Amino acid sequence: MAYLDHAATTPVLPEAVDAVSAALGELGNPSSLHGSGRRARRRLEEAREQIAACVGARPSEVILTSGGTEADNLAVKGLYWARRAADPRRDRVIVSAVEHHAILDAAAWLEHHDGARVEVLPVDGAGRVDPDSLRSALARDPDSVAVASVMWANNEVGTVQPVAELAAIARDHGVPFHSDAVQAVSTQPVNFAASGADALSLTGHKIGGPVGTGALLLRRDLACEPLLHGGGQERDVRSGTLDVPGAVGFATAVAVAVDRRAELRNRLMTLRRALVGGVRDQIPDVIENGHPAERLPGLAHLTFPGCEGDSLLMLLDARGIECSTGSACSAGVAQASHVLLAMQASPELARGSLRFSLGHTSTQQDVDAVLEVIGPVVARARRAGLASVAG
């Protein structure tokens, strides 16, 4: 079996498994006042400090969440609610066209249920946001903008956005800037302070930590309304009994990922070059999507003209190759990717795409396994593609 779907989830690091299982054996609610509670609180705060140190944040800026989706929702909705409560003119939400659905759908929900006006920043053919488009959207009426959000790196095509530049533009206009950095931490120099962003989403399971863990890094002076009400455990912005094993596992994964980042980056670039070059040798008309340079090193998003992505996926799955069509699912039905459509791909080409994503356990053997079967698989998928058009 060759696993090339690390952008969906990546194997949990042995160090994280050890840290989680050790913590699961320990009693204590960090909010309790007795000895067990204090010991649990200490482990949790050490984990928080470790996370903060690894990503250039202060510990008090780390709001632990159940993952990237919650962090994204908290940033978009929480900042919108707080900013509009402070000044009712602030009803605009600015997002890029290639955001994850955790951002896009949260913004759409605000539009449909809470009076928000959502503005979508276009991207170029490589999936990059033009900083000038943010600048002009803000300059038009900066006092009416509640929040702006542009992701650090795209989960489908891997394009990395000019986050520092975008954050600086937002700051110049006095508008809080959020970025979803879920896909970026393992290979990009994610540093909260240096980025200039006001809020940043992180998740554990894309970097070798446990699923169900993550954080929103949030500047301390920025008001944010909670999604989850209750005990107010996380700065009164997030409630729910604190998850010590999750926090410890997440912190361990962040620390390992940051420590090995440069090595992983180089290794993935080499593997990706071999993968894309090898595929192109067999399928000369393959289209490589995303930015040629400003990109995640381990992610290759390829379009195979004349094929249906789900045919390719099924044929590869039957041969032990695990990858993704890279697009969101609705009732399990593959939709043409909103990311590719935003990049001006035709719906036909958008449907004929696969995402291969490499990660910390990837090897040359994984690449070789793909190259061994990709030619016949694409040939067969093309016949099936023609059959479904003609039939």
Next chain:
Amino acid sequence: MRVLAAMSGGVDSAVAAARAVDAGHEVTGVHLALSLAPQTLRTGARGCCTREDAHDARRAADVLGIPFYIWDLAERFRADVIDDFVAEYAAGHTPNPCLRCNEKIKFAAVLDRALALGFDAVVTGHHARVQDGRLYRSVDAAKDQSYVLAVLRPDQLAHAVFPLGDSTKAQVRAEAAARALAVADKPDSHDICFIADGDTRAFLQRRLGSQQGPIVDADTGDVLGSHQGSWGFTVGQRRGLDLRRAAASGERRYVLAVEPASNTVVVGPRERLAVDEIRAAGPVWTSSRPGTGFGCSVQMRAHGMVSPATVTVEDGAVVARLHHPQHGVAAGQALVMYDGDEVLGSATITAAGRIAADA
């Protein structure tokens, strides 16, 4: 064989897939997403392709240990089945969308794609039997679905596997329970899958709009009432006429004809529904064409309406002379010809009348 099992999320297709696994085939499950706007939950026996159905199909595939995927055929289904359904009603016919789905989707779009992807056959949970390329009724007469499969050509039947044809529905449910399939007691689906609330007339009205027209007495030509669109009526229908004037004799009246060109619905007494000569076009022969004239039994509705008949085939049209007159034969339905339990072929009904009246 490498086979593709179409899994709706219901009990029949789950057991059919299970039997294909037991038979030693290499089985891959596929749920066909046919609705452009799937609902979240299934309500009772109506509707299909909800997220819940997809979940049930996936869960059954998990239990069987087979790979499972969802194929999006919603656009094809809309064009080939739903639009056809609406157009047929607009033309005054009474279509059978299940038959059309088998003809155009399951054993065309899906089968073609399956063959191209390297599969040898498509497995479904239909209650019918295929032996040596010939199609037969299910042993469960109440659940028999050979009528909606009779439109398949020999090249389609050659790649169709129906593992349930030798079993009754009760046996299938018991087997599902024994296999620990959670869908064992899921209600049967009935009605039209893409009309989730079961209100066909309201569905057609949304698509075709309303236009008031007369309801006319077949004998006198008197206008007895009005309707909001002739497409809302089917030959043989009694309910929903809402006539202002009772017949002189006080007897019930039925729809005898639907005339879309003049937006007229013609009604009359039940005996006027009786027909014994059926004309049908576009015959499809299941295995080999039985000849230009032969005796057989014919069926003109998905359930019931069976009569012995003498069939002649000329110029690509079929004429069936019924030995027992039938009531409520509607254009657009299939005329399916059987030799005992074996399907000989089918054709689309274009007209029905009385032999005596023709003379």
